[in-house]
Amino acid sequence: MRRDRVQFVEGVLNEYRSVTMKELLNLVPPREPRHYLYDLVAAYPKRAGKGLRPALCIATCRAFKGDTAAAMNSAVAIELLHNAFLVHDDVEDGSLFRRGLPTLHSEQGLAIAVNVGDAMNVLSIRALMRNLEGLGPALAWEVFAEIEHMVGQCVEGQAMELGWIRDNVLDLSEEDYLRMNLKKTCWYTCIHPCRIGAMIGSGGSAELDRFNRFGYYMGAAFQIQDDVLNLVGDRRKYGKEIGGDIWEGKRTLILIHMLNRCSPFEKRRIRRFLALPRGDRTAREVRRILALMEELGSVDYARSMARQLAGAALREFFLAYAVAEESEHKAFVRDIVFYMVDREF
Amino acid sequence: MRRDRVQFVEGVLNEYRSVTMKELLNLVPPREPRHYLYDLVAAYPKRAGKGLRPALCIATCRAFKGDTAAAMNSAVAIELLHNAFLVHDDVEDGSLFRRGLPTLHSEQGLAIAVNVGDAMNVLSIRALMRNLEGLGPALAWEVFAEIEHMVGQCVEGQAMELGWIRDNVLDLSEEDYLRMNLKKTCWYTCIHPCRIGAMIGSGGSAELDRFNRFGYYMGAAFQIQDDVLNLVGDRRKYGKEIGGDIWEGKRTLILIHMLNRCSPFEKRRIRRFLALPRGDRTAREVRRILALMEELGSVDYARSMARQLAGAALREFFLAYAVAEESEHKAFVRDIVFYMVDREF
Numbered sequence: 001m002r003r004d005r006v007q008f009v010e011g012v013l014n015e016y017r018s019v020t021m022k023e024l025l026n027l028v029p030p031r032e033p034r035h036y037l038y039d040l041v042a043a044y045p046k047r048a049g050k051g052l053r054p055a056l057c058i059a060t061c062r063a064f065k066g067d068t069a070a071a072m073n074s075a076v077a078i079e080l081l082h083n084a085f086l087v088h089d090d091v092e093d094g095s096l097f098r099r100g101l102p103t104l105h106s107e108q109g110l111a112i113a114v115n116v117g118d119a120m121n122v123l124s125i126r127a128l129m130r131n132l133e134g135l136g137p138a139l140a141w142e143v144f145a146e147i148e149h150m151v152g153q154c155v156e157g158q159a160m161e162l163g164w165i166r167d168n169v170l171d172l173s174e175e176d177y178l179r180m181n182l183k184k185t186c187w188y189t190c191i192h193p194c195r196i197g198a199m200i201g202s203g204g205s206a207e208l209d210r211f212n213r214f215g216y217y218m219g220a221a222f223q224i225q226d227d228v229l230n231l232v233g234d235r236r237k238y239g240k241e242i243g244g245d246i247w248e249g250k251r252t253l254i255l256i257h258m259l260n261r262c263s264p265f266e267k268r269r270i271r272r273f274l275a276l277p278r279g280d281r282t283a284r285e286v287r288r289i290l291a292l293m294e295e296l297g298s299v300d301y302a303r304s305m306a307r308q309l310a311g312a313a314l315r316e317f318f319l320a321y322a323v324a325e326e327s328e329h330k331a332f333v334r335d336i337v338f339y340m341v342d343r344e345f
Numbered sequence: 346m347r348r349d350r351v352q353f354v355e356g357v358l359n360e361y362r363s364v365t366m367k368e369l370l371n372l373v374p375p376r377e378p379r380h381y382l383y384d385l386v387a388a389y390p391k392r393a394g395k396g397l398r399p400a401l402c403i404a405t406c407r408a409f410k411g412d413t414a415a416a417m418n419s420a421v422a423i424e425l426l427h428n429a430f431l432v433h434d435d436v437e438d439g440s441l442f443r444r445g446l447p448t449l450h451s452e453q454g455l456a457i458a459v460n461v462g463d464a465m466n467v468l469s470i471r472a473l474m475r476n477l478e479g480l481g482p483a484l485a486w487e488v489f490a491e492i493e494h495m496v497g498q499c500v501e502g503q504a505m506e507l508g509w510i511r512d513n514v515l516d517l518s519e520e521d522y523l524r525m526n527l528k529k530t531c532w533y534t535c536i537h538p539c540r541i542g543a544m545i546g547s548g549g550s551a552e553l554d555r556f557n558r559f560g561y562y563m564g565a566a567f568q569i570q571d572d573v574l575n576l577v578g579d580r581r582k583y584g585k586e587i588g589g590d591i592w593e594g595k596r597t598l599i600l601i602h603m604l605n606r607c608s609p610f611e612k613r614r615i616r617r618f619l620a621l622p623r624g625d626r627t628a629r630e631v632r633r634i635l636a637l638m639e640e641l642g643s644v645d646y647a648r649s650m651a652r653q654l655a656g657a658a659l660r661e662f663f664l665a666y667a668v669a670e671e672s673e674h675k676a677f678v679r680d681i682v683f684y685m686v687d688r689e690f
Contacts (some may be wrong), residue, residue, distance in 0.1 A: 033501055036508030088463060092456035111437035111507045114459060119500040125493050129486075137482045141474075148470050155464040157379055161455045163381030174494060305632060 001335075001342040009339045012332045016058050016075070017051030019068065024076045027123055038118045040108060041123065044083040047099035050343075052222075054079045054195040055337070060211075062329035063321060064201025070134060074143050074196050077127040081151060082188065084120035087113055092162055093248045094278050097241050139204050143196055150192040159183025164251045168275050170267065172256045178220060180251070186219025194320070194333075206323070214320040217313035222340045224306040227252040228299060229343075231290060246286045248276045253305065257298040258289075266292060311339045346680075346687040354684045357677045361403050361420070362396030364413065369421045372468055385453060385461045386468065389428040392444035395688075397567075398423045401681070402538040405556075407674035408666060409546025415479060419488050419541050424474040426496060427533065429465035432458055437507055439623050442586050466487045484549050488541055495537040502529025509596045513620050515612065519600045523565060525596070531564025539665070539678075551668070559665040562658035567685045569651040572597040573644060574688075576635060591631045594619045598650065602643040603634075611637060655686045 024045055028038050054075035061071035089095070090103040091113055097103060105113035128147060131140035160180040164172065194215055198206035230245045231254065246254055259267060273285050293299050314337050324330050369390055373383050399420035434440070435448040436458055442448060450458035451620035473492060476485035505525040508519065539560050543551035575590045576599065590597055604612060618630050638644050659682050669675050 033504045036511075037501060037504035088459050092459055109511050110455075111503070112511060114437055115500055115503050115507055116435050119504070121463075121494045122493065122500055125470075125489075126497070129490065129493060132486065137486065141477065141482065144470075145474065148467065148474060151467045152464075152471070155460055155467055156382060158460050159382035159457070159464070161608045162460055163378060166381075166454050166457060246389060254582075282403075 001338045005335050006339065006342070009332065009335045012059065012163070013051055014330075015054050016068075016228040017048065018054040019080055020051060020058075020072070020075050021045060021048075023072055024079055024127075026082075027076060027127055036112055037116060037119055040104065041119050041165035043104060043116075044086055044098065045079065048100055049099060051079070052137060052336075053082055053189060053193045056190060056333065057197040059329045059332045060194045060197030061201035062197075063324040063327055063333065064198045064206055065324075066197075066201030066203075070200050071197055073127045073130045073134065074147075074200065075193075077124040077147060077152075078188070078193055078196070080120050080124040080127060081147070084117045084124065085154060085188070087117035088122065089158070091117075093250070095241075095244060095248065097244070115148050129285065133301065135200065139200065142199060142204065146196050146199070150188045153183045153187040160184070162250060165249045165274075168249075168271065169251070170259055170271055170274070172251055172259070174253065174256065177251065177253050178257050181220055181223050182216055185223045186216045189215075189222060190219040191215030210320040214313055217309045217316055218340060220339055221306045221309035221313060221337075224253050224302050224309065225341045225343065227254055228302050228306065231293065231299060241284050246289050247278060247281060249278075252302075254293055254298045254302045257301050258296050259294050261296045261298070262292060306341045310337050313337045313340075346683045348566065350680050351684065351687070354677065354680045357404065357673075358396055358400050360556070361400040361413075362393065362427060363398060365399040365403075365417070365420050365424055366390060366393075368417055369424055369472075372421060372425075372472055381457055382461060382464055385449065386464050388449060388461075389431055389443065390424065392446055394427075394444060396424070397681075398427055398534055401535060401678065402542040403613055404674045404677045405539045405542030406546035407542075408672055408678065409543045409551055410668040410669075411542075411546030411548075416542055417543050418472045418475045418479065419492075419545065420538075422469040422492060423495075423533070423538055423541070425465050425469040425472060426492070429462045429469065430499060430533070432462035432465065434503070436462075437503070438595070440586075440589060451583065480545065484545065486566050487549065491537050491541050491544070495533045498528045498532040502526065505529070506596060510594045510619075513594075513616065514596070514617055515604055515619070517596055517604070519601065522596065522598050522601050526565055526568050527561055530568045531561045534560075534567060535564040536560030555665040559658055559661035561684060562654045562661055563682055566651045566654035566658060566682075568684045569598050569647050569654065570688065573647050573651065576638065576644060577663055588631050588635060592623060592626060596625075597647075599643045599647045602646050603638050603641050606641045607637060607642070642684065651686045655682050658682045658685075668690045 025042055028041050031038070057075045057078055058068050058071045062068065086098060087104050090098055091105045091110060095103050096106055104116060108116070116153045122148075128140070128144055131143055135143070157180050161184060163169070191212055192215075194211040198211060201206060227245060227250075230252075231243060233242060241247070245255075259270065262270070270289060273281060273289065314334070317334055317337060321330055321333065370387055376383070402420045402423055403413050403416045407413065414670055431443060435443055436450045436455060440448050444680050449461060453461070469492075473485070473489055476488055480488070502525050505531060508514070509519050536557055537560075539556040540553045543556060544553060571588060572595075576588060577595075580588060586592070590600075604615065607615070615634060618626060618634065659679070662679055662682060666675055666678065
C-alpha cells in the first residue's frame with residue numbers, strides 16, 4: 001500500500017476516532033460509583049484502538065450523503081459495544097494484555113471487570129436512545145434492530161469459539177472457522193457499521209444487504225490478519241502478547257490449517273498441550289507449535305488467505321458503494337480494505 | 346400471613362410464571378449453537394424461581410386495566426435481564442449454588458457462563474423490540490427508557506457491592522447498605538416492574554413516580570429477608586448454600602449491623618477473615634461469625650427491619666395504587682408485600 005494512502009487512512013481513522021471518543025466519554029455519567037465503575041468504563045476506550053468500526057459507520061454515512069453528526073450516536077454505541085465485548089472476551093480467554101496494558105480483569109479483578117462490561121452495554125443503549133431525536137422514531141428503531149442482530153451474532157460466534165476451546169475440539173475445517181468468524185467478528189466489525197452508516201446517510205433508502213458480502217470478506221481478512229500479527233507481529237505495535245492465541249488455545253485459521261496437515265503424532269501432542277489449563281502450558285511448547293505452523297506453511301497460508309479475502313472485499317466494495325458518488329469518504333472505505341491486511345497493529 | 350392469602354399469592358405467582366416462562370422459552374432461537382449457548386440461556390429460567398418481577402409487572406398492568414398480553418414482552422424482558430444478572434452475579438461472587446443446583450459457571454466454566462449472560466441480555470432487547478407492534482412506537486420507546494434506567498441502576502449498585510468486597514471496606518453504615526440495595530435490587534425487582542406495568546396498563550397515563558417509594562420499601566424488605574434466609578433458612582427451600590453470604594463476604598445489613606457493634610478485637614478478626622480469598626476461609630470461622638451475628642442481635646435486627654419496611658411499603662401501596670379500582674390484581678400486589686417477608690425461600 002502506498003505511503004500516502006496509508007497516511008490518508010490513518011488520518012481519517014484518527015479524526016473519526018477522536019470525535020467518537022469525545023462523544024463516548026461525554027456519555028459516561030459524571031457521578032459515583034467512579035472508582036469501581038465509571039472510571040473503568042472509560043479505561044479501554046481511552047487506550048486508543050484503531051477506531052475502525054465508528055470510522056466505517058461514519059464514512060459510509062457520509063458516502064451516502066449523511067453527515068458525521070447523524071451517525072455519531074450509532075458510532076458511539078458500536079464502539080462501546082466493541083469495548084464491552086473486549087472486556088468480557090479478555091475475561092473469557094484469560095488474556096493478559098490489551099492495547100499495550102494489562103487487561104481490565106488482571107488489573108481490577110474478575111468481578112469488577114465483568115460488571116464494567118455490563119455497564120458499557122447499558123451505555124450503548126443510552127447512545128442508541130439518543131437517535132430518537134436526531135433520526136426520528138422509524139430510523140432510530142431500525143438502527144436498534146441492526147444492533148440487536150449484531151450483538152446476537154457476536155455472542156453466537158463467541159459461544160462457538162469458547163465451546164471449541166473448552167471441549168478441546170480439534171476436528172475443525174476452514175469452513176467452521178469462517179462461519180465462527182462471520183458471527184463473532186464480521187457482523188460487528190464491518191457489516192453492521194457499514195449497513196447502519198448507509199441507512200442513516202440515505203435516510204433509510206439504501207439497499208442494506210449489499211453490504212453483507214463486502215463486510216464479510218473484509219471482516220474475515222481483518223481477523224485472519226489479526227491472527228497472523230498475534231503470532232509474528234511486533235509486540236509494541238500490536239499491544240497484546242505475541243503468541244497469545246496459542247497460549248489461549250484459540251482456534252485460528254492458522255491452528256486449524258496446521259492441525260489438518262501435521263502428523264498424527266504431532267496432533268496428539270498438540271491435543272495434550274491444548275487440554276492443559278493455560279497456567280500449565282509452557283513457553284517451550286508454544287514455541288514448538290509456532291515453529292510447526294511456520295514449517296507447515298500455515299502462517300503463509302493465512303497471510304495469503306487474508307490478501308485473497310481483501311481482494312474479494314474490494315470487488316464487493318464496488319457493488320456495495322456503486323450508488324454512492326465518488327468522494328473522499330468512499331475512497332476511505334475502499335482504501336481501508338487494503339489497510340486491513342497491510343497494518344502492523 | 347393467613348394460609349389462604351399465601352395460597353392466593355403463590356397461585357398467582359405460579360400462573361404468571363408459567364405464562365412468562367412459555368413466552369421466554371419461545372424467544373430462545375431454536376438453532377445452533379445449542380450446546381454452548383441456547384440450551385444454557387434457558388438453564389436458569391427453567392430452574393423455577395419465584396417469578397416475582399414478571400408477576401408484579403403483569404398484575405400492575407391488569408390493575409391499571411391492561412391485559413396480560415400487553416405486558417408480556419416487557420415481563421419476559423425483565424425476567425431475562427434478571428436471569429442474565431444472576432448468571433453474571435454468580436460469576437462475580439464466586440457463588441456455588443443457584444436455585445438448588447450448581448451455578449452456571451461451576452457447571453459450564455467461567456467463559457461460557459459470562460457469554461450466556463450476554464446472550465440473555467441480547468434476547469431481552471429482542472423481547473422489548475416486539476413491543477413496537479403491540480404497544481406502538483411511543484409506549485414501546487418509553488418501556489425501553491425504563492429498562493435502560495433499570496439496568497443502569499443495577500450495574501451501579503453491583504459496582505458498589507463488588508468494590509466493597511474487593512477492597513475489604515468495613516466502615517459502612519445502614520444508609521450505605523440501603524443506597525446500594527436501592528440501586529442493585531429495588532429498581533429492577535420492584536420499582537420498574539410496577540412502573541412498566543402501570544405504564545402499559547394505563548396506556549401511558551399513570552403517574553409513574555408514585556411507584557418509586559412503594560417499590561423501594563418493598564425491594565429493601567425483600568432483600569433484607571433474603572439476607573436473613575441466606576443465614577438461617579432451610580437449604581432445600583432456599584436453594585443456595587446457607588451462610589453463602591458470609592463465605593462470599595457480602596456486605597449485608599446483618600454484617601454491617603454486627604461490624605458496628607462488635608469489639609475492636611472481633612472487628613480485626615473479621616477483617617482478616619474477609620481479606621482472605623474465598624478458598625482460604627474456613628467453615629469454623631463462618632460459624633463463629635454467624636454466632637456473633639446472632640449474639641449481637643444482628644439477625645433479629647434485620648428481621649425486624651424487613652417487617653418495618655414491609656409496613657412502609659404497605660402504606661405506599663395505598664398511595665401508588667389509589668387510582669386503580671379494587672381487583673384481584675391489586676389485591677395480589679398488596680398481599681405480595683407481606684409475602685416478601687413471610688416467605689421461606
